[in-house]
């Protein structure tokens with residue numbers, strides 16, 4: 001359960017870090033599964049999928065940068081989502097009867113993982129109530145400023161969602177226009193392995209490139225109340241599939 005102080009910090013900053021949330025064994029199982037699933041996925045990508053799922057400008061052997069829907073597809077990630085404190089914490093933030101409508105594994109291989117520019121998740125998802133979408137981001141490796149941790153503009157969740165833009169060759173890479181993005185001070189949010197970062201759907205955030213000798217892998221689970229619709233999501237999410245907690 002989150003303490004009153006943690007809840008207040010989330011309300012104030014739009015995000016919160018909690019260390020030691022998952023056990024070493026739970027994290028190890030997830031990493032093992034990513035190796036197997038990642039290899040299978042990489043071997044079967046179409047040409048179009050390669051442009052979405054592989055690191056850019058990394059040649060023939062470009063590594064995978066993400067995997068979609070681990071919670072819908074892989075029992076190991078369903079088990080992570082079902083650890084009782086997950087439901088307790090998410091319900092403290094957005095109320096009862098919650099579900100995961102989308103999840104993603106984000107990978108930043110050593111020296112390869114590129115940055116993710118500043119964005120707001122609610123621009124992607126557009127749930128009917130922007131105040132009741134949160135993301136649980138689980139550090140499968142320790143996330144540091146060297147290997148690509150998240151950065152947040154503290155308090156930016158209190159403003160609304162702004163129009164995003166995307167590079168012509170990367171329509172999936174929606175981001176806050178740089179003229180606006182540069183007005184925000186971004187604060188690093190390192191997370192130890194097994195810890196979590198929880199963020200509000202409106203908060204401006206980004207992740208840096210991995211310049212280290214170590215990978216940075218994380219899984220993000222995106223929550224809303226059961227029954228809530230996504231009005232005009234900018235990418236295709238399967239609205240018929242939900243994982244209720």
Ligand SMILES: O=C(O)CCC(=O)C(=O)O
Pocket residue numbers: 106116121135137205206207218220
């Ligand atoms: O892990 C990353 O690099 C980006 C994660 C992110 O933007 C998110 O979970 O909303």
